[in-house]
Amino acid sequence: MRDALIAAAFQLFLERGYEATTVDDIVALAGVGRRSFFRYFPSKEDVVFPDHERCLADLTAFLAGSDEDDEPVARVCDAARLVLRMYAENPSFSVQRYRLTKSFPALRAYELSVVWRYERALAAYLRRRFAGWSDGDLRADVIAAAVVAAHNNALRSWLRSGGEDDAEAGVDHALRFVQDSWAPGGEDTGGGQPEDDVVVVITKRRTPLWRVVRELETQSDGA
Amino acid sequence: MRDALIAAAFQLFLERGYEATTVDDIVALAGVGRRSFFRYFPSKEDVVFPDHERCLADLTAFLAGSDEDDEPVARVCDAARLVLRMYAENPSFSVQRYRLTKSFPALRAYELSVVWRYERALAAYLRRRFAGWSDGDLRADVIAAAVVAAHNNALRSWLRSGGEDDAEAGVDHALRFVQDSWAPGGEDTGGGQPEDDVVVVITKRRTPLWRVVRELETQSDGA
DNA sequence: GGACACTACGGCACTCAGTACCCTCAAGTA
DNA sequence: TACTTGAGGGTACTGAGTGCCGTAGTGTCC
Numbered sequence: 316m317r318d319a320l321i322a323a324a325f326q327l328f329l330e331r332g333y334e335a336t337t338v339d340d341i342v343a344l345a346g347v348g349r350r351s352f353f354r355y356f357p358s359k360e361d362v363v364f365p366d367h368e369r370c371l372a373d374l375t376a377f378l379a380g381s382d383e384d385d386e387p388v389a390r391v392c393d394a395a396r397l398v399l400r401m402y403a404e405n406p407s408f409s410v411q412r413y414r415l416t417k418s419f420p421a422l423r424a425y426e427l428s429v430v431w432r433y434e435r436a437l438a439a440y441l442r443r444r445f446a447g448w449s450d451g452d453l454r455a456d457v458i459a460a461a462v463v464a465a466h467n468n469a470l471r472s473w474l475r476s477g478g479e480d481d482a483e484a485g486v487d488h489a490l491r492f493v494q495d496s497w498a499p500g501g502e503d504t505g506g507g508q509p510e511d512d513v514v515v516v517i518t519k520r521r522t523p524l525w526r527v528v529r530e531l532e533t534q535s536d537g538a
Numbered sequence: 539m540r541d542a543l544i545a546a547a548f549q550l551f552l553e554r555g556y557e558a559t560t561v562d563d564i565v566a567l568a569g570v571g572r573r574s575f576f577r578y579f580p581s582k583e584d585v586v587f588p589d590h591e592r593c594l595a596d597l598t599a600f601l602a603g604s605d606e607d608d609e610p611v612a613r614v615c616d617a618a619r620l621v622l623r624m625y626a627e628n629p630s631f632s633v634q635r636y637r638l639t640k641s642f643p644a645l646r647a648y649e650l651s652v653v654w655r656y657e658r659a660l661a662a663y664l665r666r667r668f669a670g671w672s673d674g675d676l677r678a679d680v681i682a683a684a685v686v687a688a689h690n691n692a693l694r695s696w697l698r699s700g701g702e703d704d705a706e707a708g709v710d711h712a713l714r715f716v717q718d719s720w721a722p723g724g725e726d727t728g729g730g731q732p733e734d735d736v737v738v739v740i741t742k743r744r745t746p747l748w749r750v751v752r753e754l755e756t757q758s759d760g761a
Numbered sequence: 762g763g764a765c766a767c768t769a770c771g772g773c774a775c776t777c778a779g780t781a782c783c784c785t786c787a788a789g790t791a
Numbered sequence: 792t793a794c795t796t797g798a799g800g801g802t803a804c805t806g807a808g809t810g811c812c813g814t815a816g817t818g819t820c821c
Contacts (some may be wrong), residue, residue, distance in 0.1 A: 316799090332611045337777060348800040353779065424651040428643075431650050453712055457684045464683030468676050489676055496680075496719050539770090560806060571771040576808065765820080775809080784801075791794080 317355045317365070319345045324362045325411060333363075333419040352354030360425040363412060367429050370401045376432060378440040387444040388458060388498035391437045392490040395466040398433060399486045402470060413474040434463045458497055465489040540578045540588070547585045548634060556586075556642040583648040586635060589650050593624045597656060601663040610667040611681060611721030614660045615713040618689040621656060622709045626691060629701030656753045657686045676720040681720055688712040 323345035327336040338359055342349045356362045374394050381390050402409045416422040438459035445451030469489040473482040546568040552560040561582055565572045579585045597617050598680030604613050625632040639645040661682035692712040696705040 338779090339777085349781095350801075351801055354799080357779090415691060419650075427650045427654050428647040447789065450711075452716060453688065453691050453715055456687045457716060460683040460687030461680045464679045465676065468679045488673075492673060492676055493680060561808090562806085573772075573809095574770055577770080580808090582807070763821090768817080769815090771812105771814080773810100775811100776802090778807085778809105779805085781804080782802085785799085787796100787798090789794105789796080790817085791792100 316345075316347060316351065320347065320352060320355060321362055321365055325408075325415075328363070329411060329413055333415060333422055339431045360422060363422055364425070364429055366401060370398060371429075371432055372438065373397060376438050378436065381440075386498055387441055388462075388494055390444075391441060391459065391462050392494060394437060394440075395462050396483070396486060399466060399470060399482055400475075403478075403482045409483060410478045413471075430463060430467070434459050437462060454497075456488055458493070461493045461496070462490065464484060539568075539570060539574065543570065543575060543578060544585055544588050548631075551586070551638055552634065556638060556645060577630055583645060586638060586645055587649070587652055589624060590745070593621060593660065594652075596620060598659050601659065604663075609721055611685075611717055614664060614682065615684050615717060615721075617660060617663075618685050618711060618713060619706070622689060622693060622705055624707045625697075633697055633701045636694075653686060653690070655695075657682050660685060677720075684716045685713065685720070698720045715731055 320341065324336070324341045326345060327340055330336075338352055339349060340361075342352050352362075356365075369509055377394055377397055378390070416426050441455030441459055442452050445455050448454060457501050466486055466489065469482070469485040473480050474486050543564060547559070547564045550563055550567060553559075564585075565575050575585075575643060579588075590724055600617055600620055601613065607644065639649050644753055645739035661678050664682055665675050668678050689709055689712065692705070692708040696703050696708050
């Protein structure tokens with residue numbers, strides 16, 4: 316019955332839009348009573364995100380089950396991959412939902428509150444791991460936000476592709492950017508370059524440093 | 539009349555809670571018609587955040603009015619300070635609102651959508667500035683999220699203090715953490731060095747960029 | 762002064778999400 | 792048979808938000 320309601324809801328949402336579809340329409344199509352809808356979904360928005368509650372529980376469990384030896388940033392990146400996998404399990408459903416949420420502000424607002432809960436779960440884990448550091452909480456909040464932003468950047472790009480691209484590769488690439496910023500050494504996994512290969516940078520003094528960095532970044536990977 | 543509605547709403551919200559206060563209660567206390575409430579505020583949530591629309595416009599204008607020489611990350615940090623200043627202008631109001639939003643999920647969800655709009659404004663600016671960089675959009679999204687997270691970390695800590703702490707100092711400290719991660723050279727404000735003086739940097743390939751930058755920063759002012 | 766707009770506000774009626782309460786029916790159990 | 796339990800249905804209600812219209816004040820032009 317839960318699945319029947321989800322199917323009916325999506326059919327109508329895609330046909331005539333989210334706001335133009337009432338709960339009465341959905342239950343009429345699904346052939347169930349109106350009261351039953353609210354037994355399965357606390358609100359009309361919830362029917363659009365039926366699996367996030369479980370995913371959030373998985374994510375929390377995953378973080379709770381990590382030990383002291385894990386590199387914290389790498390761990391939250393793996394947690395983000397967990398979320399991506401949920402989307403990737405049902406590409407067509409995820410893409411449909413993406414188009415829906417993109418066009419209806421009410422759904423976007425709901426999605427934000429879901430994402431916020433993921434972010435707080437990551438931040439809570441990082442705060443534990445950074446306890447005692449100076450600015451540990453700040454670091455935790457910023458890194459959690461960065462991980463979520465990177466994940467969402469890759470996820471949205473995958474969704475825009477209609478689920479055709481390689482979702483895992485995209486999110487790996489995006490998360491590497493975050494790890495390079497805060498989990499130094501993470502990118503140094505080997506490769507063929509000899510360690511003592513040398514780069515020489517020549518620039519005018521007083522060039523804004525960010526311009527130098529930009530030049531370095533566009534020309535090489537690493538330094 | 540707008541101010542009368544805000545005052546009446548906050549009085550009732552603080553007295554009996556957000557959800558227990560109906561729009562009818564508010565308009566009765568303010569002595570205006572119910573229909574007028576919705577003329578000034580599109581929804582009941584909006585009365586809690588009466589100045590964000592203007593602040594968002596200020597922020598957008600601030601970013602639009604910047605030129606190519608500005609360091610992008612420093613610019614969005616300054617934009618974040620703009621938002622903080624709006625909170626700091628009315629400490630007691632901000633603290634009251636903070637306690638309200640903390641305890642009512644509906645308000646928290648609304649606040650998230652407001653914050654999201656700020657973040658998108660910052661990201662849009664950064665995307666323009668990073669256009670052409672490899673992973674420019676990703677970088678823009680991540681940095682925007684980090685700036686917002688740092689700002690919110692400092693803001694919440696100030697709000698929890700009841701508006702007693704130094705808000706500006708707190709947010710400066712938090713934003714410095716972000717700038718140190720991505721906007722090296724922020725301290726480059728002048729000095730007498732001749733323009734054509736040349737700096738040579740020698741480093742190993744595959745050294746994490748941030749290490750190079752740190753080294754540069756500690757050894758010279760500028761590049 | 763009178764006709765004309767324009768604006769701000771109030772009142773009324775409506776839709777729809779969400780809730781409280783109670784009903785039915787079926788399945789199991791003493 | 793009587794009793795409980797749980798899934799679902801029906802009804803009536805509250806409250807947010809909208810559309811429509813009426814009305815009163817405030818100009819402005821003739």
